[in-house]
Amino acid sequence: MDFELNDEQKALRETLRAFVDKEIVPVASDWERTGRYPTEIVEKMKQMGLFGLSVPEEYGGMEADMVSFALVFEEIARGWMGVAGTIGSHSLACSMIARHGTEEQKRLYLKDLATGARRTGIALTEPGAGTDLQGIQTRAVRDGDHYVVTGTKTWITNARHADPLPVLVKTAVTEPAHKGMAVLLVDPASEGFSVSRDLPKLGYKGTETCEVVLDGVRVPVEALLGGVEGRGMQQVLGGLEMGRINIAARAVGVAQAAYDAALAYARERTAFGQPIAEFQAIQLKLADLGTEIQAARLLTYWAASQADGGKRVDMEASMAKYFASEVALKATLEAMRIHGGYGYSQEYVIERLYRDAPLMAIGEGTNDVQRMVIARALVSGKGKVGW
Numbered sequence: 001m002d003f004e005l006n007d008e009q010k011a012l013r014e015t016l017r018a019f020v021d022k023e024i025v026p027v028a029s030d031w032e033r034t035g036r037y038p039t040e041i042v043e044k045m046k047q048m049g050l051f052g053l054s055v056p057e058e059y060g061g062m063e064a065d066m067v068s069f070a071l072v073f074e075e076i077a078r079g080w081m082g083v084a085g086t087i088g089s090h091s092l093a094c095s096m097i098a099r100h101g102t103e104e105q106k107r108l109y110l111k112d113l114a115t116g117a118r119r120t121g122i123a124l125t126e127p128g129a130g131t132d133l134q135g136i137q138t139r140a141v142r143d144g145d146h147y148v149v150t151g152t153k154t155w156i157t158n159a160r161h162a163d164p165l166p167v168l169v170k171t172a173v174t175e176p177a178h179k180g181m182a183v184l185l186v187d188p189a190s191e192g193f194s195v196s197r198d199l200p201k202l203g204y205k206g207t208e209t210c211e212v213v214l215d216g217v218r219v220p221v222e223a224l225l226g227g228v229e230g231r232g233m234q235q236v237l238g239g240l241e242m243g244r245i246n247i248a249a250r251a252v253g254v255a256q257a258a259y260d261a262a263l264a265y266a267r268e269r270t271a272f273g274q275p276i277a278e279f280q281a282i283q284l285k286l287a288d289l290g291t292e293i294q295a296a297r298l299l300t301y302w303a304a305s306q307a308d309g310g311k312r313v314d315m316e317a318s319m320a321k322y323f324a325s326e327v328a329l330k331a332t333l334e335a336m337r338i339h340g341g342y343g344y345s346q347e348y349v350i351e352r353l354y355r356d357a358p359l360m361a362i363g364e365g366t367n368d369v370q371r372m373v374i375a376r377a378l379v380s381g382k383g384k385v386g387w
Contacts, residue, residue: 009068016075019048024079029352031080032205038083045116050087052114054095054242059110061094066304069242070249074297077253081356082206084253088246089121089157092239093166096122096183100226100235105185109164121158123167123186123212124236126151131369133168133233134177138214140169140184147171147184147224149217152196159195159210163188164223167214168236171229178233183225192217203355241307241317243364248300248320251360255293255324255331258353262286262335265342276338285334293331296324315377322370325360332357 005013023044031038045051053069055061064072069091076084094113097105112118129135138151149169159165164185172180186193192215199209225235263286266277276282303316332354336343343350361367377383 005067005071009065009071012068013071013075015048016072019044020075020079024076024083028080028083028206029346029349032082032352033346035205037208038080038086038206041080041083042086042116045083045087049114051090051116051119052094053087054091054098055110055114056098059098059106059114061110061114066242066245066307067301070245070300070304073246073249074253074256074300077250078257079253080206081250081254081353081359082204084250085157085204085207085209086119088243088250090119091246092243093120093122093162095242096166096225096235096239097185099238100183100231102227104222105225109185118163119158119161121156121162121165122236122239123153123156123159123165125153125155127154127211130155131365133236134181136168136170136181138167138169140171140182140219142171142221143218145221146218147221149184149186149192149214149219151214153212153214154210155199156210156212157207159212160208165212166225168232174230179230181232182229183232183235184219185223185225186214186217186219187223190217190219202358203352204359240364241313244317244321244370245300245304245307245313247360247364248296248303248317248324251321251324251328251357252293252297252300254353254357254360255289255296255328258328258331258335258350258357259286259289259293261349261353262289262338265339265348282338285338289331289334292327296320296327299323315374315383318365318370318373321360321364322367322374325357325367328357328360 023041049062050072052061053064053072057063073084097109109118113120124133126136126138140147140149164187166183167186168181168183170180171182174180194213196211196213199211201209266282267275269276300320303313303320306316307313336350336354339348339350342348
């Protein structure tokens with residue numbers, strides 16, 4: 001398969017690379033340390049149309065192909081993984097509305113979401129249910145022309161900016177559980193809706209990650225995504241394919257940043273009268289990292305290109321997410337080792353990358369879950385290894 005980028009994708013990559021190097025890299029570590037929200041960066045991303053990545057052109061969006069989608073997240077995460085989060089869950093939610101929303105819902109939301117005038121996220125995880133989404137406890141009880149929603153959602157990116165916030169709920173107790181699930185587009189100004197707290201995190205700073213409480217929130221029936229109950233799980237799972245390619249691309253970006261920093265440091269740092277890049281022990285580390293990062297990148301682009309071909313990519317996206325996130329974990333640790341004591345210092349970028357990397361092995365389904373998805377596809381014959 002040919003993985004050569006087309007001219008449009010190459011131009012997008014160069015535009016993004018220049019933007020990241022000029023606007024994000026110089027401020028990322030300082031803003032991350034001080035807890036400063038990247039308002040100026042978000043505004044520039046709006047101007048670049050990045051909030052419309054997954055919005056159809058008819059609603060003013062970019063309607064990017066999945067390879068271009070991956071390029072965006074790789075380049076932005078290379079600069080600051082947290083900033084990538086501001087358009088990550090937003091893009092997933094936009095895609096869900098575009099694919100499953102009623103015409104009224106599309107007209108109401110998508111044009112403003114494409115420009116960033118509105119922003120969004122997605123509320124799936126709960127304190128007692130993450131990987132097992134069928135175990136959620138948030139209930140939506142029909143009361144006339146409204147649903148009354150009660151529950152708590154956690155680890156919600158963009159929670160303080162989302163309007164609307166798609167929320168996965170149970171509208172009925174069924175067997176299997178997914179048949180009683182739905183997605184509601186909740187207005188955050190509704191009575192009973194509150195962001196109870198910002199969650200303290202090891203990394204992935206810059207964008208907010210919050211706990212959201214819905215205490216008897218009344219949501220109009222018109223806000224039921226697609227206008228039908230019982231389809232919430234399917235609507236979410238379709239979006240998670242995109243989400244896993246997103247995470248894989250972010251992992252590649254973080255790994256690339258760690259490799260770049262390690263290579264530059266190895267060329268500059270001297271020991272025993274020569275640059276440490278001349279020592280075979282360092283060269284072997286760099287060789288391994290360079291090879292594995294390129295493999296992760298190609299696996300991610302492969303999954304994205306398969307999605308562009310209209311194929312279900314459960315296995316492919318899981319492979320990319322699993323492998324790329326493990327490479328990011330290794331790359332940041334090895335880059336820290338190459339830096340020695342300086343890698344442990346906040347004066348160098350490596351310690352931030354090291355703290356950001358673990359999220360990719362956890363988010364959008366843990367890597368053990370990805371391995372189960374891959375194995376099921378292979379055993380069932382729905383997926384295969386090879387061309």
